[in-house]
Amino acid sequence: MSSPSATTALDYLESLPGLTFAKLYAQPSTALAVFRRMLPHLAKTVVMSMLYLPGPMRAADLEAWFKSDVQSSQERERSVSVLVRLKVLVEEQAGGGAGLQYRLSEAFAKGLRCALTGAVGKGDAGKGSFGVACSAEKDEDVNVKFLDDFARRQWEAILYYVVGSANSGLSGDLEISAGTKRLLQQGNFVQIKSGGKQRLITQAGFTFLLEEVNAQVWSLAVVYLRVCEDLQMDPVDVLSFLFTLGSLELGIPYSTSNLTPTQQHMLDDLQDFGLIYRSSPTATAYYPTRLATTLTSDAPALPNNTSSTTTTAATESNEKGYIILETNYRLYAYTSSPLQISILSLFSTLHTRYPNLITAKITKSSIASAISQSITSDQIITYLSTHAHPVLRRQAAIMSAPILPPTVVDQIRLWQIEGERMTTWKGFYIRDVGGWEEYVKAVEYAEALGVLRQRFDAKRSFFVGRMDQMAGYFKLAAERRRRERDGGGGANSVSMKVDMRLESTGTTRESPCYYRNWQ
Numbered sequence: 001m002s003s004p005s006a007t008t009a010l011d012y013l014e015s016l017p018g019l020t021f022a023k024l025y026a027q028p029s030t031a032l033a034v035f036r037r038m039l040p041h042l043a044k045t046v047v048m049s050m051l052y053l054p055g056p057m058r059a060a061d062l063e064a065w066f067k068s069d070v071q072s073s074q075e076r077e078r079s080v081s082v083l084v085r086l087k088v089l090v091e092e093q094a095g096g097g098a099g100l101q102y103r104l105s106e107a108f109a110k111g112l113r114c115a116l117t118g119a120v121g122k123g124d125a126g127k128g129s130f131g132v133a134c135s136a137e138k139d140e141d142v143n144v145k146f147l148d149d150f151a152r153r154q155w156e157a158i159l160y161y162v163v164g165s166a167n168s169g170l171s172g173d174l175e176i177s178a179g180t181k182r183l184l185q186q187g188n189f190v191q192i193k194s195g196g197k198q199r200l201i202t203q204a205g206f207t208f209l210l211e212e213v214n215a216q217v218w219s220l221a222v223v224y225l226r227v228c229e230d231l232q233m234d235p236v237d238v239l240s241f242l243f244t245l246g247s248l249e250l251g252i253p254y255s256t257s258n259l260t261p262t263q264q265h266m267l268d269d270l271q272d273f274g275l276i277y278r279s280s281p282t283a284t285a286y287y288p289t290r291l292a293t294t295l296t297s298d299a300p301a302l303p304n305n306t307s308s309t310t311t312t313a314a315t316e317s318n319e320k321g322y323i324i325l326e327t328n329y330r331l332y333a334y335t336s337s338p339l340q341i342s343i344l345s346l347f348s349t350l351h352t353r354y355p356n357l358i359t360a361k362i363t364k365s366s367i368a369s370a371i372s373q374s375i376t377s378d379q380i381i382t383y384l385s386t387h388a389h390p391v392l393r394r395q396a397a398i399m400s401a402p403i404l405p406p407t408v409v410d411q412i413r414l415w416q417i418e419g420e421r422m423t424t425w426k427g428f429y430i431r432d433v434g435g436w437e438e439y440v441k442a443v444e445y446a447e448a449l450g451v452l453r454q455r456f457d458a459k460r461s462f463f464v465g466r467m468d469q470m471a472g473y474f475k476l477a478a479e480r481r482r483r484e485r486d487g488g489g490g491a492n493s494v495s496m497k498v499d500m501r502l503e504s505t506g507t508t509r510e511s512p513c514y515y516r517n518w519q
Contacts (some may be wrong), residue, residue: 008219016051018087021087021107027111027240028112029244029247030111030243033243035047038082040078042076042078042079043079047112050102058102087108112389131254133255134285138253139253139279144251144290151272155217155273158176161176161181162184163209177272180273186216186223188205189204189205195308207379212301217275217291220273225267233262234245237263238266245293249293251287253285253287254288276289321389322387323388325362325389327405332360335357346370347366347367347375349365362412367380378413381409381412384404392404425453428463430462431465433461436460451470452465
């Protein structure tokens with residue numbers, strides 16, 4: 001769940017309404033994909049332990065499964081938080097004042113049980129959830145190698161288009177469709193200016209290039225999901241089909257007869273992305289490529305390709321790392337890939353090109369040029385570290401030193417912050433929580449969820465990146481104090497005022513705000 005691709009998909013899923021989740025989880029393939037790909041290991045353990053329980057579980061019983069130390073409590077809070085946000089786990093109040101209890105979502109539990117036991121053909125909901133194979137229509141020429149080459153060719157055409165936004169002289173062998181170009185613009189990976197004559201790469205576009213291929217596919221898929229309603233497509237069908245593709249077998253043809261109209265319409269778009277292959281637009285069978293079958297797994301999306309920017313011309317040594325950076329800011333890149341060379345040109349000044357080697361230098365002007373295109377110093381450093389040559393990695397491991405020269409890394413950051421003196425976070429500012437004890441508990445809860453950005457103990461206020469779980473925390477705290485007040489009757493007036501203040505104002509500003517951290 002910690003992988004970039006899972007995080008990208010998770011962020012989108014969390015934004016969906018509860019009714020959409022109920023429809024999604026009716027498909028066993030979707031329930032299984034969410035379980036396999038989106039959940040932390042601890043959350044998976046919780047789900048499997050509750051999957052066949054006859055009724056809800058009290059929160060106190062769930063807490064008893066974990067150690068009482070701080071780290072275990074934080075892990076429990078994070079796992080429960082993910083399960084609740086994905087509507088896998090339902091929080092509810094037990095009758096008779098027994099406190100909070102949890103139960104698995106009925107739709108998710110049923111879908112996962114069907115997927116695990118193979119009982120997916122007993123109803124319309126599960127019928128064809130894992131595709132309908134049609135081996136009779138198998139084309140002998142369409143083998144795994146053919147599908148891998150097709151997927152690589154299609155996907156690299158997209159990468160060439162994004163990188164070509166910063167280098168008008170770079171173009172791939174394959175022109176991507178107009179629809180894919182619009183999708184890249186809608187995802188803010190590229191910007192079109194001067195009436196369509198100028199195409200610029202954005203910060204999001206450079207981040208897209210830095211990601212592993214699987215994460216890139218999910219990034220583009222999420223944009224597709226966000227705009228599909230404008231195209232009169234059902235987002236539930238779109239997402240269900242993506243999860244179904246992740247459970248199919250590479251090299252096997254699958255029938256289109258069981259697909260919905262929305263999913264039939266998706267086939268052309270998915271072929272443009274390289275996720276499926278069809279011999280013709282009217283073919284009644286499709287082949288999922290490795291880009292599709294690895295959507296819900298940690299396996300590499302393309303064979304012998306650990307880098308999102310490696311082309312078929314790159315050698316195996318390049319794929320393991322091809323950049324050597326010296327303390328004098330000189331850069332040596334052992335590559336012949338136009339795609340990789342173009343990326344290097346975004347933040348360095350190219351000097352000499354040999355058949356398998358590029359020499360360049362990182363300068364203040366080259367970094368300034370990259371920053372002007374919204375590329376950050378951290379992104380540049382991440383790229384250099386990720387693609388560092390094995391010699392640098394081996395040297396760093398022997399000497400227990402950083403992979404990149406610290407002086408160069410620091411200078412790249414200094415060149416950026418010459419014009420920037422603060423970091424901005426979008427989130428929520430929480431104040432007026434009540435007494436010191438209530439404030440500390442709220443801060444610790446936010447920290448356990450991983451949403452705490454900054455705390456201001458003197459003012460008893462803090463800043464968080466997201467508010468959904470914190471709102472639930474304050475609501476439960478207010479209900480608990482209300483029950484204590486109604487049952488105690490003898491609470492003093494000061495405590496009453498504090499409790500009432502917590503209920504009415506101890507939440508947050510309703511609209512998101514920004515926190516600026518001056519450096």
